[in-house]
Amino acid sequence: MYERACQNMAMSLRNVQRQWEFAFIGAPFDAYLQSDLRSSSFKGERYKLFIFPNNVLFDERERESVDRIIKRDGKVVLWEWAPGFISDKGVGTENIHDLMGIKVDCERAERHSHIDVVNYKHPFTRDLPLGHCFGPEISKWHLTLFKESGFMEDDPSFKLGPLFYCSDPEATTLGVLNSTGKSGWCVKRFEGWTSTFVATPFVSKDVLRNVAKYAGVHLYSDRGDLVYSNKHFLSICPRFDGKRIIRLPEPRDVTDLWSGQKLAEDAESLEIDAIANRTYMYLMD
Secondary structure, eight states, rough: OSSSTTTTHHIIIIHHHHHHHHGGSOOOOOOGGGGGGOOOTTTGGGGGGEEEEEBBBOOHHHHHHHHISSOOOEEEEEEEEETTOOOEEOHHHHHHHHHHHEEEEEEEOOOEEEEEEOOOOOOTTSSOOOTTTGGGGHHHHHHHHHHTTTTTOOOOOOESSSSEOOOHHHHHHEEEETTSSSOOOOOOEETTTTEEEEESOOOOHHHHHHHHHHHHHOOOOOSEEEEOOOSEEEEEEEEEEEEEOEEEEEEEEETTTTTTTEEEEEEEEEEEOOOTTOOOEEEEE
């Protein structure tokens, strides 16, 4: 109801990030509907990092839930593009500020836009390669795959609009929008939680991994491998050949589910000679 139909930006916000970026952080993730924030059964306390990729509308009840459940206990929240731009009271950048605690402004234009990292001193950026950039136009081949599959009908110009940017003097700028030179990625610490805003509807897996590390998320692998896990099972699908040190959240006995061989007892990590695109499955006792 609040987005143009069949648009490239919607694919960037949801499908492309989920399949090619979130999945390769090195840790499993859960996906929720925004309406789950209103449920009494939502267990927000178990999470250290929250990512809001396509949440342009927040009603008052959902905003109250964010304030009560998420902005606490050292949690990190990553907001993308236009979080809460629309509220029960109307449309405006003040709605974004009220939600994420960072002041933003808006340029009502459409341009090819991505984020150029300019500050490599923050934990979010410290080990990124110089010249790192990210955004929907940087990942055009992913979007093209969707178009060729019949999922997209929009003009593949990959323009982004409207253009939001950070205007908060108390926030630390980490990256700028290439189209305007204005702050397009910033971070601001509050008492009990950290807020970071990205002005594009797409964040790279390398940035997401750094944010997850900062938040204290357990990473099984930091090599960009596909990871699925729960209390008893772990699955790793490496993107590249080579040795891997798989870190476990606590000492466990590890059994290879394909061969039935016990690989480790009371181990905190597991070393494997990985073959790209092969799936490894383990039982953790």
